Amino acid sequence: MTPDPLLTGLAALAVDAPDGLLDRIAARWVSVPSPIGELHVACTDQGVAYVHAGAGFAEAFRERFGRPLVPAARPLAGLLPALRTGRSSGVPLDLRGLSPFQRDVLEAVRTIPRGEVRPYAWVAARIGRPGAVRAVGAALGRNPVPLLVPCHRVTRSDGVVGDHVFGPAAKERLLLAEGADLARVRELAAARVFYLGSDTTGVVCFPTCHNARRITPRHRHGFRTLAQARAAGYRPCRTCRPGQSLTG
DNA sequence: GTAGCGGCCCTAG
DNA sequence: CCTAGGGCCGCTA
Numbered sequence: 324m325t326p327d328p329l330l331t332g333l334a335a336l337a338v339d340a341p342d343g344l345l346d347r348i349a350a351r352w353v354s355v356p357s358p359i360g361e362l363h364v365a366c367t368d369q370g371v372a373y374v375h376a377g378a379g380f381a382e383a384f385r386e387r388f389g390r391p392l393v394p395a396a397r398p399l400a401g402l403l404p405a406l407r408t409g410r411s412s413g414v415p416l417d418l419r420g421l422s423p424f425q426r427d428v429l430e431a432v433r434t435i436p437r438g439e440v441r442p443y444a445w446v447a448a449r450i451g452r453p454g455a456v457r458a459v460g461a462a463l464g465r466n467p468v469p470l471l472v473p474c475h476r477v478t479r480s481d482g483v484v485g486d487h488v489f490g491p492a493a494k495e496r497l498l499l500a501e502g503a504d505l506a507r508v509r510e511l512a513a514a515r516v517f518y519l520g521s522d523t524t525g526v527v528c529f530p531t532c533h534n535a536r537r538i539t540p541r542h543r544h545g546f547r548t549l550a551q552a553r554a555a556g557y558r559p560c561r562t563c564r565p566g567q568s569l570t571g
Numbered sequence: 572g573t574a575g576c577g578g579c580c581c582t583a584g
Numbered sequence: 585c586c587t588a589g590g591g592c593c594g595c596t597a
Contacts, residue, residue, distance in 0.1 A: 424594065443580055458593045461578040479580065486579030494579080 351395035358500035370415030409437030439531040448567030482512025516545030527552040532563035
């Protein structure tokens with residue numbers, strides 16, 4: 324007699340089920356240390372989908388993702404090194420469900436090196452939407468993977484650290500923990516200096532750019548605006564790209 | 572398609 | 585200093 328198609332289909336499902344089916348519908352979570360305390364991290368088969376600090380992790384996850392959540396045996400490979408070094412290129416992220424705009428924002432923010440900061444306006448211009456400054460802030464306010472996408476490295480153009488999905492205090496602690504020289508940024512901002520140039524190279528940088536930090540004091544010049552630096556004959560640094568131009 | 576909302580901001584006065 | 589307005593901008597209903 325002919326096999327029941329329903330039973331055949333179910334049998335096929337049963338064969339496939341043990342291998343990865345759960346990971347395609349559920350997420351696995353771990354708890355990991357960080358400078359702002361214990362974090363909860365949820366991963367799918369695609370990568371890290373959610374990073375949460377403080378209480379209410381499971382509820383927040385379910386409300387946002389609507390997936391089952393099960394404990395993981397161990398952290399995803401690359402997660403702990405990424406959190407330790409502040410370089411997340413080695414850990415996959417699951418950013419499905421985000422808008423193209425938000426993905427663009429997160430991708431740009433991911434390029435900011437540890438210990439350095441860039442303005443919100445820089446991110447906006449970098450993704451080709453120079454007017455979407457506040458929208459960038461809104462997108463980062465919903466960053467599902469803080470620390471791994473280092474939105475704490477995005478600060479206001481006036482030198483103020485600004486707000487963060489985990490709160491301003493957490494933002495500052497994260498920056499100080501990775502060696503960002505906030506005292507220096509504030510000192511410069513108080514003098515209305517937001518760019519530093521070297522008169523030996525003719526290059527102008529954001530103050531936290533590693534190139535700016537190496538300028539000999541005698542050759543260092545501060546600028547309030549990029550236009551003033553340009554007028555003085557400086558060109559934007561190709562590393563930190565002040566002025567956000569795509570080609571420098 | 573589109574009106575309304577709220578947004579981790581920016582800059583001019 | 586401060587504050588308001590941005591022919592804001594993306595997202596949601």
